[in-house]
Amino acid sequence: MNTEEKIFEAAKVIFHKKGFAGARMQEIADEAGINKAMLHYCFKSKQVLFEAVFKKAFSQLAPQINTIFTSEKSLFEKITEFTQSYISFVIENPFLPAFIIQEMNNNPEFVMSFMKTENRPNPTVLITQIESEIEAGTIKAIKPKQLLLNIFSLTVFPFAAHMLVKSMLHLSPEEFLQMMEERKTTIAQQIINSIKK
Structure with missing residues (x-):
């Protein structure tokens, strides 16, 4: 599983648990096993990430x-x-x-x-x-x-x-x-x- 796939799977988990408003980029990074800087490098904001997942x-x-x-x-x-x-x-x-x-x-x-x-x-x-x-x-x-x-x-x-x-x-x-x-x-x-x- 590449980094983007890990991020998508982690985002699905966190968005399901917390909803869009309650989810935090740090939580998604932690779930994906990457640092927050890498997450922001791939997706500049939570909205951009959510739209990509959608x-x-x-x-x-x-x-x-x-x-x-x-x-x-x-x-x-x-x-x-x-x-x-x-x-x-x-x-x-x-x-x-x-x-x-x-x-x-x-x-x-x-x-x-x-x-x-x-x-x-x-x-x-x-x-x-x-x-x-x-x-x-x-x-x-x-x-x-x-x-x-x-x-x-x-x-x-x-x-x-x-x-x-x-x-x-x-x-x-x-x-x-x-x-x-x-x-x-x-x-x-x-x-x-x-x-x-």
């Missing part, structure tokens, strides 16, 4: 999502694969949803820049498939974008508001993770049952 994570997630969206599989299979893939990814990168929300408020240009790249998630093929399924009578007449929003909301919200969810449901960190693992299948099944004729 870019790397996004570059891993977006192709997975597009592969699901554009595959030849059935709509129900795609819904199942998306919830499993996205939740697995966020379990590995739990700081990202809160960071995206924070950056959408404080630095929207940075987040929106990712939605202009060629590798951004593109649901066009999936939307067309939903429309075809409605015409064929296999699913209820629902606006495709509303269906996608429902799927995104059900998968994203628990992670974006994980402290609220854990507090309201009295969940330990281990119980929260177990619940998220369960949601890989329960969300897909709920969505499929709600649209299937």
